[in-house]
Amino acid sequence: MIGIDIVSIPRIEKSIQKFGHKAKKRFMTENEQKLHTKISSIAGIWASKEAFSKAIGTGIGSEFSFLDIEILKNKKGKPIINILNPKLKQTLQNKQIDISITHDGGFAISAIIIL
Numbered sequence: 742m743i744g745i746d747i748v749s750i751p752r753i754e755k756s757i758q759k760f761g762h763k764a765k766k767r768f769m770t771e772n773e774q775k776l777h778t779k780i781s782s783i784a785g786i787w788a789s790k791e792a793f794s795k796a797i798g799t800g801i802g803s804e805f806s807f808l809d810i811e812i813l814k815n816k817k818g819k820p821i822i823n824i825l826n827p828k829l830k831q832t833l834q835n836k837q838i839d840i841s842i843t844h845d846g847g848f849a850i851s852a853i854i855i856l
Contacts, residue, residue, distance in 0.1 A: 742796045742797065742798070742853075742854070742855040742856075743795075743796055743852070743853065743854050743855075744791075744792040744793055744794065744795030744796030744797075744852070744853045745792050745795070745850070745851065745852045745853070746787075746788040746789070746791035746792040746795065746850070746851055747788060747848050747849070747850045748784050748787050748788045748791070748848065748849050748850075749784075749847060749848060750780060750781055750784040750844060750847050750848060750849055751847060752784075753780065753783055753784040753787055753849075754780045754784075757780070757783070765783070767807065768786070768787060768790060768807035768808070769783070769786055769807075769811075770808060770811040770825070772811055772813060772823075773786055773811050773812060773813070776813060776814065777812075781844040781849060782844075784844060784848075784849035785812075785820075785842040785843075785844055785849040785851060786812050787849070788842065788849045788850055788851035789812050789820070789822075789840060789842055789851035789853065790807050790810065790812070791851075792840075792851040792852060792853040793805075793810060793822065793840075793853045795853075796853040796854070796855050797829075797833075797855070805826075805829070806826075808825065809824070809825055809826035809829055810822050810823065810824050810825060810826070810829075811823045811825060812840070812842075820840045820841070820842050821840065822838050822840055822853075833855065836855050836856060837855070837856045838853065838854070838855050838856075839853070839854045839855075839856075840852070840853050840854075
């Protein structure tokens with residue numbers, strides 16, 4: 742399974758400027774809000790969650806919400822996915838999940854591969 746997403750960093754920035762902390766709470770866990778403070782990283786979180794939803798074949802909606810996973814970092818700074826939703830965690834328990842995030846030129850892009 743594979744998912745990819747691209748998002749305009751200024752679009753995410755405008756949303757946060759307009760709605761403040763409430764905008765972040767809509768798609769970021771408390772752990773993510775502490776870890777990711779730069780706007781490019783925050784946009785990367787959005788893209789990653791969209792890409793994950795595509796990889797599992799649901800999109801964002803009733804089967805998968807932005808707060809069902811969180812994007813953290815390992816000791817070397819590599820992004821990792823922590824699955825918070827128990828049902829989803831059980832479904833993907835024996836799967837390898839790889840994530841890549843990049844941002845440049847005003848865009849954040851993320852790719853997710855689930856094997």
